[in-house]
Amino acid sequence: MTDVAKAYGGVRALRGVSFDVHAGEVHALVGENGAGKSTLIAVVSGARQPDAGAIEIDGREVGVLDPVSSRALGIAVIHQHPALFPDLTVAENVALGAERGHPLRPIDWKERRARASALLQRLGARVDPDARVGDLGMAEQQLVEIARALGAHARVVFLDEPTAALPEEEAGRVLDVVRQLQRERCAVVYVSHRLEEVLAIADRVTVLRDGEVVATLDAKKTSRGEIVRLMVGRPLEDAYPRRTTAPGEVLLDVRGLSSADLGLRDVSISVRAGEIVGLFGLVGAGRTELARVLFGLEPADRAGVMLRGRPFDPRSPAEAIAAGIAYVPEDRPRHGVLLDMDVGTNIALAVQDRLARRGLIDGAREDALAERLVERLDIRTDSIRRLVRTLSGGNQQKVALARWLAAEPAVLVLDEPTQGIDVGARAEIYALLAELVENGLGVLAISSDLAEVMGLCDRVAVMQGGTVVAVRERGAVEREEILALALGHGVAGALHGA
Amino acid sequence: MYAALLALLAVAAPGFFTAGNLRDLVVGHAAMLVAATGMTLVILAGEIDVSIGSQLAVCGVLAGLAAKAGMPMPLVALAVVVAGAVLGGVNGALVAGLRIPSIVATLATMLVLRDGLRWATGGAWVQGLPQHFQWFGLSQRGGELAITAASLAVFGIVAWAARALPAGRAVYATGADAESAELLGLRPRRVTFWVFVGMGALSGLAALLGAVRFSEVQTNAGIGLEMAVIAVVVVGGASIRGGRGTLTGTLAGVVLLGTVGTALTFLQVSAYWERALQGAILIAAVAVERTSKRRVRAT
Numbered sequence: 001m002t003d004v005a006k007a008y009g010g011v012r013a014l015r016g017v018s019f020d021v022h023a024g025e026v027h028a029l030v031g032e033n034g035a036g037k038s039t040l041i042a043v044v045s046g047a048r049q050p051d052a053g054a055i056e057i058d059g060r061e062v063g064v065l066d067p068v069s070s071r072a073l074g075i076a077v078i079h080q081h082p083a084l085f086p087d088l089t090v091a092e093n094v095a096l097g098a099e100r101g102h103p104l105r106p107i108d109w110k111e112r113r114a115r116a117s118a119l120l121q122r123l124g125a126r127v128d129p130d131a132r133v134g135d136l137g138m139a140e141q142q143l144v145e146i147a148r149a150l151g152a153h154a155r156v157v158f159l160d161e162p163t164a165a166l167p168e169e170e171a172g173r174v175l176d177v178v179r180q181l182q183r184e185r186c187a188v189v190y191v192s193h194r195l196e197e198v199l200a201i202a203d204r205v206t207v208l209r210d211g212e213v214v215a216t217l218d219a220k221k222t223s224r225g226e227i228v229r230l231m232v233g234r235p236l237e238d239a240y241p242r243r244t245t246a247p248g249e250v251l252l253d254v255r256g257l258s259s260a261d262l263g264l265r266d267v268s269i270s271v272r273a274g275e276i277v278g279l280f281g282l283v284g285a286g287r288t289e290l291a292r293v294l295f296g297l298e299p300a301d302r303a304g305v306m307l308r309g310r311p312f313d314p315r316s317p318a319e320a321i322a323a324g325i326a327y328v329p330e331d332r333p334r335h336g337v338l339l340d341m342d343v344g345t346n347i348a349l350a351v352q353d354r355l356a357r358r359g360l361i362d363g364a365r366e367d368a369l370a371e372r373l374v375e376r377l378d379i380r381t382d383s384i385r386r387l388v389r390t391l392s393g394g395n396q397q398k399v400a401l402a403r404w405l406a407a408e409p410a411v412l413v414l415d416e417p418t419q420g421i422d423v424g425a426r427a428e429i430y431a432l433l434a435e436l437v438e439n440g441l442g443v444l445a446i447s448s449d450l451a452e453v454m455g456l457c458d459r460v461a462v463m464q465g466g467t468v469v470a471v472r473e474r475g476a477v478e479r480e481e482i483l484a485l486a487l488g489h490g491v492a493g494a495l496h497g498a
Numbered sequence: 499m500y501a502a503l504l505a506l507l508a509v510a511a512p513g514f515f516t517a518g519n520l521r522d523l524v525v526g527h528a529a530m531l532v533a534a535t536g537m538t539l540v541i542l543a544g545e546i547d548v549s550i551g552s553q554l555a556v557c558g559v560l561a562g563l564a565a566k567a568g569m570p571m572p573l574v575a576l577a578v579v580v581a582g583a584v585l586g587g588v589n590g591a592l593v594a595g596l597r598i599p600s601i602v603a604t605l606a607t608m609l610v611l612r613d614g615l616r617w618a619t620g621g622a623w624v625q626g627l628p629q630h631f632q633w634f635g636l637s638q639r640g641g642e643l644a645i646t647a648a649s650l651a652v653f654g655i656v657a658w659a660a661r662a663l664p665a666g667r668a669v670y671a672t673g674a675d676a677e678s679a680e681l682l683g684l685r686p687r688r689v690t691f692w693v694f695v696g697m698g699a700l701s702g703l704a705a706l707l708g709a710v711r712f713s714e715v716q717t718n719a720g721i722g723l724e725m726a727v728i729a730v731v732v733v734g735g736a737s738i739r740g741g742r743g744t745l746t747g748t749l750a751g752v753v754l755l756g757t758v759g760t761a762l763t764f765l766q767v768s769a770y771w772e773r774a775l776q777g778a779i780l781i782a783a784v785a786v787e788r789t790s791k792r793r794v795r796a797t
Binding site for chain 2: 295297316317318320321322327329335336337338339340341345349350352353356359360361403407
C-alpha cells in the first residue's frame with residue numbers, strides 16, 4: 001500500500017503510510033495505541049475507506065475495498081477477540097469462511113468436518129473439530145479463526161494482537177501456527193504490543209507513530225530498545241520507577257482462603273502498606289477468582305481474611321469498598337469503567353455519597369475533584385464531560401484508577417493493569433502506582449506480563465492450581481523460576497533458582 | 499414537525515385550542531404522565547415493565563372497592579399506592595431476586611393480574627361508588643385541578659430526584675452497565691428492585707387519577723397502556739437499552755403522542771389512524787436519534 005491516508009474528522013489517523021508485505025514473510029506492525037495500526041487494518045479489511053492512497057495486491061491496484069471485496073481478494077483480518085460463533089462447532093465455524101454453496105443446497109456435514117480437520121491439521125493446531133467453540137480457550141479460538149481464514153484462501157493475513165489476552169505458553173501455540181502460515185507462503189502482518197514476540201517471529205518490523213511510518217527495520221538487526229525508542233519518539237527511561245520506602249504494617253492478610261466453587265484452596269498472601277505484590281500465574285490459576293472473593297463478588301467457603309487488622313468477609317463490592325479495598329478488573333472496556341458515562345461522572349460515582357451534601361449530589365464539588373484527578377493523572381481529554389468510550393485504552397485505565405484515588409482505599413487490587421495499553425501510558429501508570437504506594441497504599445497486582453511482575457513488584461506471589469505456591473522477593477528470583485512455578489514444575493524450578 | 503401540526507390545528511380546527519379542550523387533554527393524560535414517569539426510571543435502569551396496564555386495572559378496582567367500603571379518600575389514595583408498590587415489589591423480586599429477564603417476568607405478572615382480576619370480579623365494573631369518590635368529592639373543576647397538580651408534582655419530584663440524588667444516578671449507572679456499577683460499589687440489584695417498586699406505586703397513583711374521573715371503575719382499564727407508555731418514553735429520547743434519557747424528554751413524549759389523537763379528531767381524520775400515527779412518530783423519533791448518533795461517532 002502506498003501513501004494511504006485517513007482522517008476521522010480533524011484527527012489524521014494515517015498520514016501517507018506506505019507499507020508492503022511479501023508472500024512467506026511475517027511483517028510486524030508496532031506502535032503505541034493511537035499510532036494508526038487499527039486504522040490501517042480497518043482500511044485493508046474494507047471496514048473504512050481511505051481518503052487517499054492506493055492498495056496493490058500482486059502488483060495490481062485494487063479499487064475501493066469493502067469487507068466483501070477485501071475478503072474476495074484474499075485478505076483476512078484476525079482480531080484480538082475472535083469473531084466466532086460460540087454455539088457452533090469448530091468445523092462449522094471454519095466452514096463458514098470457506099463454503100460458497102447455494103443457500104438452499106443441503107450441507108454436506110461429512111465433507112465440512114473433514115475439510116475443517118484437514119485445515120487444522122495443516123496448521124498443526126490440535127483442536128477438536130466437533131468441540132463447541134464457546135468451550136474452547138482463547139488461544140484455541142485464535143487458531144480456529146486462523147484456520148477459517150486459511151480455508152477462505154486468504155493470502156494476506158492480518159493478525160491484530162492475537163496473543164494480547166493469552167498467557168505466554170498459549171501464545172506459543174499461536175506463534176507456531178503463524179510460522180506455519182509463513183511456510184504456506186501467506187503474507188502475514190503481525191500487530192502486537194509484545195516486542196519479544198515480534199522479534200522472535202517477524203522478518204521485518206514497521207514502527208508507526210502518530211499515523212506515520214517511522215521506520216521499517218530488519219528484525220534480525222534491531223533490538224527491543226530501538227523499537228521502543230522509535231515507538232515513543234524519545235528514549236524511554238527505565239519504565240519501572242525506583243521506590244525507596246520500606247513496607248509498613250500488614251494491610252491485607254489472607255490465610256487459608258478456600259472456595260470449592262472457584263477452585264481456590266488454602267490461599268495465603270499478604271500485602272503491606274507501601275508495597276506492590278505481584279500475583280503471577282497462568283490463566284485459570286485462580287488469580288482473578290481470588291480478587292473477586294476479596295472484592296465481595298464471590299463468596300468463599302473459608303475466608304480467613306484480615307483487612308487492617310479486622311476480620312473481613314465482604315458480601316458485596318459495596319462492603320469491600322467501605323472496608324477499604326478497591327478493584328480494577330481485567331476486562332476494562334466492559335467492567336472497569338462506564339463507557340457511556342462521562343469522565344467526571346465515572347470518577348465521582350464511587351465516592352458520590354461522600355461528596356454529596358445533605359444527601360444531594362454536589363455537582364461543583366464532584367467536578368472539582370474530577371478536574372483535579374484528570375490533571376494529576378494526565379488523562380487526555382478535552383473535558384470531563386467527554387464520554388469515556390471515546391478515550392484511548394490507556395486513558396480509560398487512568399479513569400478507572402482516578403476513581404479509586406478519590407475513594408482513598410487501603411488496598412488496591414489491579415487485574416492486568418496494563419493489558420492492551422501502549423508503552424507510554426504504561427510508564428505513566430507505573431509511575432502513578434509508585435507514587436500511591438509511597439503514600440502508604442498497598443497494591444496487589446495480577447499480571448500475566450512477566451517483565452511487568454519482575455520490574456514493578458516488591459514481591460511476587462505465584463499462583464498455580466488455585467493456590468499460592470510461592471512468594472519471592474524482587475531481585476531474589478529469576479524469570480525462569482517464576483515461570484516454572486506457574487507451570488507447576490515447582491521443585492525443579494526452585495532448585496534451579498536457588 | 500410538532501410546531502407545524504400545532505399551526506395546522508390553529509388554522510384548520512381552532513376548536514382544538516379552546517380552554518375546555520386543552521383542559522380535557524391535560525386531565526386525560528395525567529395518569530399517562532405518572533405511569534410514564536415510573537416507566538422512565540424502569541427503562542433508564544435497563545429494564546422494562548409490561549405489567550403496568552394490569553397493575554393499573556387491579557389498583558383501580560381496589561380503589562373503588564375501598565371507597566365503597568367507606569374508606570376516606572386520602573386513605574384510599576395511600577392504599578392504592580401501597581398496593582401498587584407491592585405489585586411492583588413482586589416484579590422487582592422476580593427480576594432482581596430470581597434474575598428473570600424483566601420482559602418475561604412482567605409479561606407473566608401482566609397476564610396473572612389481568613386474568614386474576616377478571617376471575618375475582620367476574621368482569622363486573624365497580625358501581626355504586628360513594629359521592630366522595632368521583633373528583634375526590636370535589637367539584638369537577640376542583641377534581642381536575644387536583645389530578646393535574648398531583649401528576650405534575652410527582653413528575654417534578656422524580657425529575658428532580660433523578661438528577662439531584664445519588665440514588666438517581668445509581669439508576670443511570672445500573673442501566674448503563676450493571677456489572678460495572680456493581681464494581682463501583684453501587685448495588686444494581688437493589689436499584690432494580692426499588693425501580694420496580696416505584697413503578698408499581700406510580701401505577702397505583704395513575705389508577706387513582708384515572709378512576710376518579712368516572713362514576714364507576716372499569717375492570718378492563720389499562721389494556722395496552724404499557725405499550726403506549728413505553729412508546730412515550732422512547733419518543734422522549736430514552737434509550738431502550740438503559741442508561742440514557744431524561745424525564746423532561748418523557749414529558750415531551752407525553753405531550754407529543756398525547757395530542758396526536760385529539761388533533762386527528764379535530765382535523766376530522768378517522769380516529770383509527772391514531773395508533774398508526776403514534777407508531778410512525780415512534781419510528782421517526784428513534785431513527786432521528788440513531789442517525790444523529792452515527793454522525794457524532796463518525797467525526
